[in-house]
Amino acid sequence: MNLFTELRKLVIAELGAMVEAGALPAGLDMTAVAVEPPRDPAHGDMATNAAMVLAKPAGQPPRAIAEALAARLAADPRVARAEVAGPGFLNLRLKPVVWQGLVKAVLQGGTDYGRSDIGGGAKVNVEFVSANPTGPMHVGHVRGAVVGDALSNLLAFAGWNVTREYYINDGGAQVDVLARSAYERYREANGLEPEIREGLYPGDYLIPVGEALKAKYGASLLDQPEDVWLAEVREFATEMMMQMIREDLAALGVTMDVFSSEKALYGTGQIEAAIDTLRGMDLIYEGVLEPPKGKTPEDWEPRQQTLFRSTAHGDDVDRPVQKSDGSWTYFAPDIAYHHNKVKRGFDQLIDIFGADHGGYVKRMKAAVSALSNGRVPLDIKLIQLVKLYKNGEPFKMSKRAGTFVTLRDVVEMVGADVTRFVMLTRKNDMALDFDFDKVLEQSKDNPVFYVQYANARINSVLRKARDAGVAVDDATLAGADLRLLDHAAELALIAKLAEWPRLVEVSARGNEPHRVAFYLYELASDLHGLWNRGNDEVSLRFVQEDAGTTQAKIALARAAGVVICSGLAILGVTPVEEMR
Numbered sequence: 082m083n084l085f086t087e088l089r090k091l092v093i094a095e096l097g098a099m100v101e102a103g104a105l106p107a108g109l110d111m112t113a114v115a116v117e118p119p120r121d122p123a124h125g126d127m128a129t130n131a132a133m134v135l136a137k138p139a140g141q142p143p144r145a146i147a148e149a150l151a152a153r154l155a156a157d158p159r160v161a162r163a164e165v166a167g168p169g170f171l172n173l174r175l176k177p178v179v180w181q182g183l184v185k186a187v188l189q190g191g192t193d194y195g196r197s198d199i200g201g202g203a204k205v206n207v208e209f210v211s212a213n214p215t216g217p218m219h220v221g222h223v224r225g226a227v228v229g230d231a232l233s234n235l236l237a238f239a240g241w242n243v244t245r246e247y248y249i250n251d252g253g254a255q256v257d258v259l260a261r262s263a264y265e266r267y268r269e270a271n272g273l274e275p276e277i278r279e280g281l282y283p284g285d286y287l288i289p290v291g292e293a294l295k296a297k298y299g300a301s302l303l304d305q306p307e308d309v310w311l312a313e314v315r316e317f318a319t320e321m322m323m324q325m326i327r328e329d330l331a332a333l334g335v336t337m338d339v340f341s342s343e344k345a346l347y348g349t350g351q352i353e354a355a356i357d358t359l360r361g362m363d364l365i366y367e368g369v370l371e372p373p374k375g376k377t378p379e380d381w382e383p384r385q386q387t388l389f390r391s392t393a394h395g396d397d398v399d400r401p402v403q404k405s406d407g408s409w410t411y412f413a414p415d416i417a418y419h420h421n422k423v424k425r426g427f428d429q430l431i432d433i434f435g436a437d438h439g440g441y442v443k444r445m446k447a448a449v450s451a452l453s454n455g456r457v458p459l460d461i462k463l464i465q466l467v468k469l470y471k472n473g474e475p476f477k478m479s480k481r482a483g484t485f486v487t488l489r490d491v492v493e494m495v496g497a498d499v500t501r502f503v504m505l506t507r508k509n510d511m512a513l514d515f516d517f518d519k520v521l522e523q524s525k526d527n528p529v530f531y532v533q534y535a536n537a538r539i540n541s542v543l544r545k546a547r548d549a550g551v552a553v554d555d556a557t558l559a560g561a562d563l564r565l566l567d568h569a570a571e572l573a574l575i576a577k578l579a580e581w582p583r584l585v586e587v588s589a590r591g592n593e594p595h596r597v598a599f600y601l602y603e604l605a606s607d608l609h610g611l612w613n614r615g616n617d618e619v620s621l622r623f624v625q626e627d628a629g630t631t632q633a634k635i636a637l638a639r640a641a642g643v644v645i646c647s648g649l650a651i652l653g654v655t656p657v658e659e660m661r
Contacts, residue, residue: 082183082190082582083582083583083586084127084179084183084579084582085116085117085579085580085582085583086582086583088116088159088173089114089115089116089129091154091157092116092129092131092150092154093111093114095150095153095154096109096111096114096131096150098153099149099150099153104149105135105139105141105146106138109135109138109139110138111135113130114129114131114134114135115130116128116129116173117583118580119172122573124166124172125164125173125174126173126174126175127173128170128171128172128173129150129170129171129173130170131147131150132144132145132147132150132165132169132171133168133169133170142169143168143169144168144169146169147165147169147170148165150171151163151164151165154171158176159175159176159178160173160174160175160176161174161176162174177564177566177567178564180566180572180575180576181563181564181566181567181575183575183578183579184559184563184566184578184637184640185563185636187578187640187643187644188555188556188559188636188639188643189555189559190643191555191643192643192646192647192650194581194582194647195238195581195582195585195644196238196239196240196585197238197239197585197586197589198239198240199239199240199586199589199590200236200239200240200241200242201241202241202242203428203429204241204242204244204426204428205236205241205243205428205429205430206246206422206425206429206430207229207232207233207236207243207245207246207431207433208229208246208247208248208422208430208431208432208433209225209228209230209232209245209246209247209432209433210222210225210226210229210326210330210335210337210433211247212326213255213256214251214256214259214322214323214326215255215258215259215282215322216282216284216322216325217286217325217489218326218329218330218488219485219486219487219488220467220469220486220488220490221435221464221466221467222488223333223488223491223500223504224467224509224513225433225434225464226333226335226488227333227335227500227504227505227653228433228464228504228509228594229245229335229433230245230333230334230335230501230653231501231505231594231597231652232433232592232594233245234594234650234652235588235597235651236589238651239586239589241429241589244338244339244427245335245336245337245338245339246337246339246340246341247339247340247341248343248418249319249323249340249342250343251319251344252342252343252344252346252347252414253343256315256318256344257311257315258281259282259315259319259322260310260311260315260318261307261311262277262282262287262318263287263290263294263314263317263318264291264294264314265277265281265287265291266287266288266291266292266294267290267291267294267295267298267302267314268291269288270288270291271295271300273303275291290317290318290321290322293317293321294314294317294318297317323340329487329488329489332488332489332497333488333492333500333501334497334501335653341418346414346417346421351417351420351421352409352413352414352416354417354420355413355416355417355420355452356387356402356403356413356416356417358420359389359416359452362451363390364391364393364451365387365388365390365402366387366388367385367386367387368385368386368388369383369384369385370386370388370399370401371398385405386401386403386404386405387401387402388400388401389401389416389444389448391443391444391447391451392447393451394446394447394448394451395446395450396444396447397443400444400447412441412444412448415441415445415448416448416452419445419448420448420452423449423452423457427457428457429457429458429459429460430449430457430458430459431459431460431461431462431592432445432459432460432461433461433462433464433509434461434462434464435463435464436463436464436466436510438463439463441461442461442463445459445461446459446461460592462509462510462592463509463510465510465511465512465513466513467504467512467513467514467515468512468513468514468515469515470514470515470516470517470518471516472518473518476517491515494517495517495520495521498529498654498655499520499521499529501652502529502532502598502652502654503515503520503528503529505594505595505597506528506595506598506599507595508593509595523660525606528602529654531605531606531609532601532602532604532645532649533660534605534609535604535605535609535641536642536649536656536658537657537659538609538612539638539639539641539642539645540642540659541659542623542635542638543638546623546624546632546635549624549631551624551631551635552628552632553635555639557632558632558635558636558639559636561632561633561636562629562632562633563636564633565629565630565633565634566634568620568621570610570611570614570621571621571637573607574607574608574611574637574641577603577604577607578604578640578641578644580600581600581604581644581647581648584597584600585597594651594652597648597651597652598652600648601645601648601649604641604644604645604648607641621634622634623635623637623638
C-alpha cells in the first residue's frame, strides 16, 4: 500500500475529469505530476505540483488550475482538506481513517510492506569492491562493499533482478609483485631470511601463503630463477588472497554472485573483439592526442596510438586503448569486461569505484553507451574516504596488513552490524568519519544505537503485553479498533510509516541506499518521541488498562517495528530485540 501512489492516481483521475469537462485542454502530459510530502509538515500531509507543471502547457494561471483541482479533491472521502498555497501549490490533509487503515495494511503486509515492482524484473549488474587480490581488504573497501551490498538489497526489494559481481584485478603488474612478495615468505618458511625490499608487500598476511607454498613445493623452488616459479606462485598466491577476500566479505555479511577475472580477458580474443566492435562503429582510429592542460594523465603519450572516439559519447577527450608499442592500456580490458556484461543481457550496469577512479567515469560511460548502442545505462558511484578515529585521535593500526587498517580490524572491534549501518550514514560521495568510541556509545547521537533501541523498545512492549495476557500477534493487532489512534502524535508516526514505500522507490531509482538509513533514524526519532510523551500523557502509553485499547496502541508500535526491521534488512543489519 503506497498512499502517495494512490493519491497521485486520484489527482491524475481528477485532472482527466477536468480535461473531459473542458476545464483543461486535451493532450496534456501528466508525467511530471507528483504527490509527495510537503517541505513543511505544518502545511499538510501531502502536496501536489500538478497546477505548477501544467499551467504553461494548459495556458492557464497555476492558481486557477489548483483551485479547480482542490474543489474536486476535497470531495474524495479520504481527503479532509485541499488547500491552495502560494502561486499554485496544492496541499492535502487526509482523514484519520486513512492513517488508521495504513497501520492495518502494514501489519497485514509484514516485511513486504513497501516492496515495489518498479524494477519490473529488469536485470541489473552491481559491480563493487573489485579490490586487487594482493592482500586483505582495508577500511576503504569496507564502505564500497557495504554500499554495493545494501544497494543490491534495495534494488531487489524494489523489483530488479540483481547480480552482485566482483571484478578480480589479476591481470596487471601488481599480481607479479604479489608473487615476488609471497616467494620471499616461501623462502622464510624454508628457514631463510626474507628480502622484503622496497616495492614488495610487507604484511604478515603473506606468511601463511609462504608456508602453504612450502607444503606444496617443499624446497624445490629455492634458488630457481624467477621465470621458473613466477607464474605458478602468482596463481597460487592470488587464489589464497581471493579466499581471504571472500572470508573478509563474509565477515561483513557480503556474498557475491559472480567473480570475474581480468586475466581471463587476455589471450582469449575478448579484448580484440570489444575493440573491433567499436572499430565497426567508426569509433577506433589511429592518432596523436593533444597535450592535456594541467596535470598530465598516465595514459597520454605524444605519439601515434590507437584511440577510442569517446567524445562521440559524451567524454571530454578521446582515450587510448592501445599503446604505440602494441600493448593494451588499462582501459582496454575494462572495455572488454563491460562489453561482456552487455552481452550477458543486463539492462542496467552499476559500478562502485573508489574516489581515485573519478577520471574513469566519463570514459567508462562512453564505452558502455557505444557498446550497447545507448540501450544500457551505466551509473558509477564513487566512494569517498573513511577517516578512522579512536580516543579523539586518528586511528592507524594493523600489524598484519603492514600499513593500513583492515576490514577484519573494523569488524572485530565493533561488529558487522554497526560497521554496515555507520558506513551508510553519509552519502557515498561524502567523506565519512568513523569514530570507534562514538559508534558504540548509547545515545541519540549514535544512529545505530538509536534505531536498534527503538526496535528493542517495541519488543519490550510486546513482551509486557503478552505477560499481561493480551494477544499481540499481527493478525489480532490488525483487527483491533484502530480508530482509537487519533492523537496528533500517533497520526504523525503513522504518516512517517506511510512514507516508507515512496522512500524505497525514490532511493532505488537514484541508487541511494543511504536514504534508507536516514529514514530509519527519523522513524526511530518519531517512535522515541511518542514513547517519551507517554511518560507525561497516560493516554499515549502503549499498554493501557483495557486490552482493546492496548492492542490498538501496540498495533502502531508493531507496525513501526515491521518497517524498522524491513529497512534494516535492506541495510544488511540484524535487528536487536533486547538491549543489554
